[in-house]
Amino acid sequence: MSPVLPPVTLDELGILSRRASTVIERLRERVFSPGNEKRLDLIYNVRTAAEMVGRSEKAIRDAEADGRLPEPEKDETTGRRNGYTLGEINRMREVFGTQPHRKPxxxxxxxxxxxxxxxxxKSTTVVHLAQYFALKGYRVCVIDCDSQASTTSVFGLNPDIDIDEDEDTLYPFLQHGGPKTLHYALRATYWPGIALIPANLGLYDAEYEFAARMAREPAFILDRLRDGVASIADQFDIVLLDPPxxxxxxxxxVMRxxxxxxxxxxxxxxxxxSTAHFLKMMEATLSELARHGGEREYSFIRILTSKMNDQKSAHQAIKRMMDAVFPQDMLGAVLKDSAEIDNATANLMTVYEMTGPAARTETHRRCRAYLDAVGREVxxxxxxxxxxHHHNLRKEGLL
Structure with a gap:
């Protein structure tokens, strides 16, 4: 008797895979169309610029008048200032000495x-944190360690076309005899202050190669990425890792x-x-890793409540339980479920880079407030x- 449902053959699975790839290609063609290089369209008026820089509007105008800062471009019709880009605001921070950078x-x-x-x-948190820190003037590096390359896509690169796995990702560095530092893979992005090491599907091969070599050379496998991050870290205040x-x-x-x-x-x-299992697995894994490469300590570990929906009583109940179980380990800020994030992600964007009428709605302002609260706490x-930073933190009453 033949089965009610015939088995799916490898050929049929291949057809499904090709159809899915076609959909992805069409989405990316819309976002990454020729000549449609992603750019940051954020413009700030002098009042907002003064707040971001930490100086008065008069101080900015005086610096422009005496040549320390360039004169801003003006509208030919009205004569009014066109506003400032984030790059120009970072230049102001440099002139006034208000950059928030860490010391060497x-x-x-x-x-x-x-x-x-x-x-x-995970990726939503990475890209929004990166952009929050860039808006504040920090030097940020994002390392996409996930072969799905969602973070790479949001930063305006098509993983299938713009990224060469043998030259542009972590993959070469993870090989024996590979580059000595990660500088080769660093890319500037359209966000001033953010550099990216991208990913694509080819990075998945490293999983198999690492597993095969783990028994022979555990120290190399476990600490190779750690050494790579150390090779570029002097250029940045914050390095964000987005693992698979x-x-x-x-x-x-990544954990090492x-x-x-x-x-x-x-x-x-x-x-x-799943998070409870993750913590249990993390404890066991770090204990095992310590046997091979030494114990690893963290400056902090925090749990972020993500995708929170206040309208769902189950969410509220579990959030209360999380706060009770992890009283010292939860971020106070919550990343709430928001259509703004979903809409931005559908266009491979973030909430922070939305402009025009879409950025002036109450929904957008609420979502931006959630993201800012998470960013401030981190x-x-x-x-x-x-x-x-400790002296200033004490003056601010934060330490």
Whole structure:
């Protein structure tokens, strides 16, 4: 008797794969059309610029008048200033000495946004944190360690076309005899202050190669990424690592490279259980890794409630339980579920780079407030790891 459902053959699976690839290609063609290079269209008036720089409007105008800053471009019809780009605001910070950079003696923050489960908001958190820090004037590096390359796409690169796995990703560095530093892979982005090491599907091969070599050379495998991050870290205040959503060799390498962890966890039963398992696996994994390469300590580990929906009583109940179980380990800020994030992501954008009428709605302002609150809390944790910031933190009443 023949089965009610005939088995799916490899050829049929190949057809499904090609159809899915066609959909992805069409989406990317819309976003990455020829001549449609991604750019940042944010423009700030002098009042906002003064707030961002930490100086008065008069100080900015005086600096323009005496030549320390260039005169701003003006509208030919009205004669009014066109406003300032983020790059120009960073130039003001440099002139006025208000850059928030860490001192050379401070350790860079190497923050992994990590959870072994997919769909928890990991990449969303990485890209919005990166842009929050860039808006504040920090020097940021984002390392995409996930072969799905979602973060790479949001930063305006087509992983299938713009990225060569043998030259542009972590893959060459992870090989024996590869480059001595990660400088070869650093790319400037359209966001002033953010550099990117991109990813594409070819990075997946490293998982198999690492696993095959783990028994022979565990120290090299586990600490190779850590050494790579150290080779470029002097250029940055904050390095954000976006690992794959799985317990694989690259994820283990990320845990060894990071000196702080942020764990996104949606407040539902399945994701909370997954996070609990993640923490248990992390404890066991770090204990095992310590046997091979030495113990790893973190400046901080925090759990971020992500995709929170206040209208769902189950979310509220699980959030209360998370706060009770992890009273010292939860971020106070919550990343709430928002159509703004979904709409931006559908166009491979972020909430921070939306402009025009879409950025003036109450929904947008609320979502931006959630993201800012998360950013501020992580920023404070970062500054607490930098001894040179402690004096100012005390003056601000934050330490």
């Amino acid at each position: 003696e401070d350790p860079p923050l190497v923050l992994a946004v990590q959870n072994f489960k997919g769909g928890v908001g 959503p799985a317990l694989g060799m690259i994820s283990l390498s 490279a990071a000196n702080a962890l942020l764990i996104p966890a949606p407040p539902n039963n399945i994701d909370f259980a 920023e404070l944790l970062a500054r607490k790891t930098w001894p040179s």
